[in-house]
Amino acid sequence: MRGIAVVSRDRKIGLTASVVTVIGTAGTAAVSSHGRWAWAAASTAALVATGAQITALFGGKPASPDAAVGTGVRRVVNMPAPSAVFVDRKELLADFASFAKQVSSPVRARTFVIYGPSGFGKSRGAYACAEREFGRYDFIWLLDAGHDEALGLAFSRLARHLGLDESIAWDDLRDALWPALAATGRWLLVYDNVPDRDAVQAFLPRSGGGDVIVTTQGTDWQGYADVVTAVGPLPLKESVRLFQDFGIDSEAFAAETAAIAKAFGGRPLDMLQAASVMRAEQRSPRAYLASLTLDSENLPERDPAATPASVAAPSGAAGTAALASAPLVSAATPAIDYGDFRKAHPGAFALLALFCWFGSADIPGDLIRRQAREAADGPLAAALVDAASWDEAFQILTEYSLISGEHDQIGLHDGVRAAVRALSDPANCATAVRMLAAEFPRDPTDTSNWALFDSLAPHATQAAESAAQFGVEPAVRADLLVAVARYFHHRDYLDRAADLFRQAAIGYQAVNDSAGESRAHAGLSRVLFNVGADMPAAEDEARTALSLATEPADRCAAALALAQVLRETGRFDEGHEVLTAVLQPAGLVGQAPEVCLELANLARRSGRVGTALRDTKALVEAMAREYGVGHPSTGGALRQLGMALADVQSYDEARVALENSLKLFTVATGSDSQEMSLKAEESLGTVLVRLGRADEALVMLDHVVAAREGATDRNLPNIAGAKARRSDARRATGALDEALADVEDSIRIFSDLGSDGRAYLTMPLVRKGPVLADLGRVAEGEGVAREAVALSEEAHGQEHLLVAEAYRGLAEVLRVKGDVDGARAASERAEEIVAAALQR
Template sequence: MPSVWNVPHRRNPHFTGREKLVAQLHAALTSRRSTALVQAIHGPDGVGKTQLAVEHAYRHAGAYDVVWWVRAEEPVVLAADYAGLARELTLPESEAAEQAVIVAAVRRWLEQHTGWLIVFDDVRDPEDLRGYLPDARTGHVIVTSRDPNWRGLAEPVHVPVMIRSEAVEFLLKRTGQTDEAAAAALAGALGDLPLALEQAGAYIAATEGTLAGYLLLFRARREDLLRRGARPPDDPAIVTTTWEIAFRRVEQETPWAAMLLNVCAFLAPDGIPREIFGDAAAQALEGSAAEALGDPVVLDDAVLELRRYSLIAAGETLCAHRLVQAAARDRLPEDERKTWAHVAVRLVNAAFPDDVGDVGQWPACSGLLAHALAALGHVESLVVTADPVGRLLNQVGAYLRSRAEFQAARACFERALHIDEAAYGPDHPNVAAIANNLGRVLQDLGDLAQAKAHLERAVRIDEAVYGPDYPEVAKDLNNLGAVLHDLGNLAEAQACYERALGIFRRSLGEDHPHTQAVREDLDFLRSQTRRA
């Protein structure tokens, strides 16, 4: 394998057909035509775009020194995953605070070296890749996307559903059966859609059923789903039906596996860390969820069961297809959707580092970022505001601010402020902490008037809660002083710094880093005042 490799998917042992597409992709990437060095695999969900990229990566691994997988659905996750390559390459910029600096360093390295493959998986908007595609013709890029409009950025490769002969070949290979007529009938009912074919084949293999028997089951279940109006947002009932058949079986045989899938449905599809379950889940959750997801042995059984029915893929991390996630969420009544979305938030919150300013914690934050954003997105759409939604939003915002993703950080802080104001009231210390963070990122964005207002509010709340000489008040005052300094209100800024310095000296001591930092800010301001 290449010395640098982070593909989150195992190679599919049942990969069948698609040889023309695999060969076309490889030939284009090795043709030395500049436009062909970026291949954009596009098509609807479930046709196997990601599987095609995975197969190329494994089949041609020997041709590369670096194979790097980037989750590209969310721009901030795209930036974090791309920047993560800098750590593996031990680039000096890898610990820079601004991700833009790291991204530029990675791009330069790619332009100066050969023998690499970058996969951008599930790109929503082609424009999102503008700053990431290297200019030099030194390596290969594969993009997967539902968007077909790649002219000028990449050479598009349309991935259709399987041709019938490939679908039949796949079903026979996947199930070990020989009835070609039954395989053809089932493939037709499934629309030759690879994801549906895989789920059907996995179910038949797991239950030792027949192709004809599954077709009867599929038709009956589909009629039931259509009668109930249970359709997923992106698919005309095919994947929902194959998923429903498998899930009902899992739910009957292994209820805790169903619980695991319910949680995964509210996280990002790829790279779900096993570490958020086990002991961490036992501490973060309660009741049956804690028992199911908090016991490592039970968790392993659940993973094996879901893999058996091809409901998730598992390696070092877990992966669930987006359509499977959508079907899982769609099946739940609203109150259960709220429950499982909240469970997902609690698990990610328990795993998300406390000190997001610590460079050593950034890899952990980066790995959890996609899952935090996914879970938080679901609780927002479901109007779930219970603990610890505000806390996770605040932590994610603080991490994004530390990486100079200021607009994304601002959005997190504003949501967190709204949630915690409603939950705790306008004068709670949690509200002060978020107002403080929001004020700082508004300062970063140059909105000094709003920054001042939020920081003054933080001072008022913390003074009322803790008294005038508490370290939290000093932190607020120091940040307010910095904004006043930027506004040119030097006398007011000096008063804030002097008061903060006095509090830190009395409470933390002369040599504490907080004390030293305020002293440096105050000395700098005084030097400016003298020059003025």
């Protein structure tokens, strides 16, 4: 049997490229082209054989397949490849083995927290736990949590792997992810490098069927974790073994290796790098020790040999006490003299100095090489001049354990990054920003680029925010931030999008780029509008954007942002005037379809029914020419047309337009299309009631209400509006008590919104009067109906279509009362208003 040579590289503090492990043929399925595990449809026998050889590297036995909760048929693992240089954390591995042996709860996920300072092997320990117990799980997945947006992007990648529609909003994506994960069997998620509990709380599993490992420096896990294990310094015996695994004669230099271990406080990262230096430079432990500058006052007082490797503790007070007493020591002495390294290997150091401005995981080496000629100079250019130079620099860095991973998925430990940044020229940060700006996609609606968005976004934000500290590449940096913010906005990661738009606006202002600043403020306004919590702030941002904009496209974007806020706060006439002022008479439909759609919407809302009908019909034709009849933009125009036709009681034509609109949105992707699909369904349901098809309408409106109420970002006006419209279907089917409950819920929601909801109170009040009359509460119903007329006239003026609707509601109540003349007068007033509106 011939073996295969596998280069194993740990992403955090693992093995260098020259450490090669020979694994037999049964192990070939366990190693992917990127040094990651990926088992799929492998037989149980092959998995057991592979697992036995892999876990032999860790000095222990693999989990028995008989004990596995999973099927034993399919394994999916994206963990880094096993490292042949890993010193057992026996207590840690034993703690997790005991944890994993317990059957996962079907109700909630159990959490195993590995706590400790930087460089003490938390990540490698988590990988080892997963590797050791992989036979107990069907699906193991690593989630990077090392920066602000890391988990959102990691969940997007996981959803893509599970075959979910990743185009839905991230909050909704998380809800859909747990059932999909449960379908894989027993699962294990590893949340790596979590800053604190708050950073990960929203992403923790919401159902059972699996387990969670968290690695963190945070201490706030009591009451949330089932097991907390503190990882401290390596004992002397294990430290010596680490040097031995690098081929260093620890027996001949026992005193020196012990002194080195003590100098670094038993921190694995430093000892790994020390061993790498000794091997790469063929230095003895004695020579290496002599080269260290030791400060005896800063050396750890406690001998690592007397320190337990980990402390396992339950949650609660006992866990708090255990963490407080855990001996967690930081190294006082750098393992590598970076100044000497830069002199000896200028090209490799220049490459490392570039890496340190990217994120810490999955640094895109392929991107760097593609951009090298345009963005690099000096030693960096020499390192990137050709494939051989790149390979040489990459090999040096891996030999010194300064990086890990593969050429296109490079890992860099935060401790290394901090040390190199202190010596790095800010020009390297500028280079990183230029490289990422050149590669980052600009169209967030193009789903084919979403995998690239997800992989580059963490690096883009890291580099751009670092560049702000040095004041380098302000314009390029701001452009990059806007591109990332637009993607986050499109994916409904709104808080982070708002933060990036703000940073971009500051960057543009610094270089007097008013056009860029306008785009950033307009983007921020749109985000704040979607959040819905601060409409005055959204309006201020939009007005600022409009005041700065000079180009037609920028003016349209700013005006659209402002008009949406004005529409949401009931100022329809003002919104219509804002858009009319910027909309050019020719050629802008193709450039700004959203502007045209909003203009038609505001024309309808402000009572300009004739204008709305004329504009929406023209808009449908223009959209069909510009985008094709099957494009979502055409669907938006059709929905506006259907609503305008319904306003003038042309219900058959309205039904056709809305059905076609719904078809287009149903097949489209993206969170915007899903929202528009719900709106089209809601409008169509209302029209079907008018056409006597209340049973069909009720099914649709039930679905809309359920979707609105089940959304993680509950938009209260949308919920209130959907319930008010559902009351029509319930009333038409005879479910009068349920209809009344809907309108009362709607009134309560709009009332709670204060002035922002007052403009919409007419909608449920118009419906409540007739429902009360049908229930026999005619006098009460008449009072409500007259209140609806008065409120609609106050809010919208006497000639608005919503006033006509209020008069129709009053007419219905008066008919039930037997007041024929009053009912006729109310109906005639409604028709007068409609006729006048058609002329505007």
